[in-house]
Amino acid sequence: MDTPYGSASLPVWERPEPRPRAAAVPLSRATIAGAAIRIADADGLDGLSVRKIAKELGVGPMRLYDYVANRSELLDLMVDAVYARIAEAARPAGWRATVLAIVHRTRAVALEHEWFADLLGARPHLGPHALAVGEATAAALDRAPGIDGIDDLQRVLGALNAFLAGALRREITERRTARSTGTGLPDWQAAHGPYLTRMLATGRYPTVARLVVDGAHLDPEETFRHHLTTLLDGITSRPRTRRG
Incomplete structure (x- = not known):
């Protein structure tokens, strides 16, 4: 053609x-x-x-x-149809609220279409709806007080996309594992509890012990929200100065 x-x-x-x-x-x-x-x-x-x-x-x-x-074009169309649903996320006032709305919408849609997470983290998605979601996210982050220039914006977008791909894949992998084995995470933890207790009692893993004993054990949604908040807090914690 x-x-x-x-x-x-x-x-x-x-x-x-x-x-x-x-x-x-x-x-x-x-x-x-x-x-x-x-x-x-x-x-x-x-x-x-x-x-x-x-x-x-x-x-x-x-x-x-x-x-x-071919199959690649088919997957492109499927992915962009999912991005069309993500693009429907409300656009509240403020950069942070906008990013939160888009990211939480992405998680909700990915949990409905688990295969979508398998296609995250590789080459960028370039369909019109994917580009619309990317534009909305980048434009919001560009207004964050810790962003000074295109280099900062690229790093922050990279960190956010890496977090999103990793968090969704981990959560969806756990869901798939629970279905395939018939054992949910609480049951798996209970089964391995005695072994872990013996290992921690050796004193060789004091920091891991603190995490297990004293750390918060959140459900998947709370964990996602907590980690996302930590990431966004880091964006604004240290305003950067523009390099010459």
């Missing part, structure tokens, strides 16, 4: 939808992404296939390739 960029193919978001066929089942990229999301919610990304999507929609598998060229 000839494009303004030479012979490179246009990204899926910039390609026009194929012309509708005279078929019993109308298709669009949105309906294909919706079906793919439902399958991934039920079976994970490993259980996602063109054949399953086609069956869900009641069409032949080859029809889907008029709309998406």
Whole structure:
């Protein structure tokens, strides 16, 4: 396809939808992404296939390739559909309230669509809704009192994105482990409690002992909120000076 960029193919978001066929089942990229999301919610990304999507929609598998060229484009559409829901987060006044709203909305949506966390932390997502969420987050952080210049903003965005990807993957991995083993975290902790008690009694791990005995043991939502607050507090704790 000839494009303004030479012979490179246009990204899926910039390609026009194929012309509708005279078929019993109308298709669009949105309906294909919706079906793919439902399958991934039920079976994970490993259980996602063109054949399953086609069956869900009641069409032949080859029809889907008029709309998406490959699995990568399909995942791009699915991810951006999730970002569309994140973009619906309220935009309260103030940089911090805006960041909190977006990040907590991201967690809520990721817990509904666990596969989404598997696709965080690699290459940036560039769909229109992902870019809208990125713009809202970056614009809010750019107003934080501890941010002075583009270098500060890049570091803070990197730290926030790393926290978000790591926290969501950890929480969702624990949920998956509990389902696959039939053992929740409290039961796992109880089973390993005697061993840990014996190890801590040796005196070789005094700091770990303090964390286990004296530290707060929060539920996943409280832990997420606590760590996010610590990160945002760090952004504003030491205003930086602009380098020459």
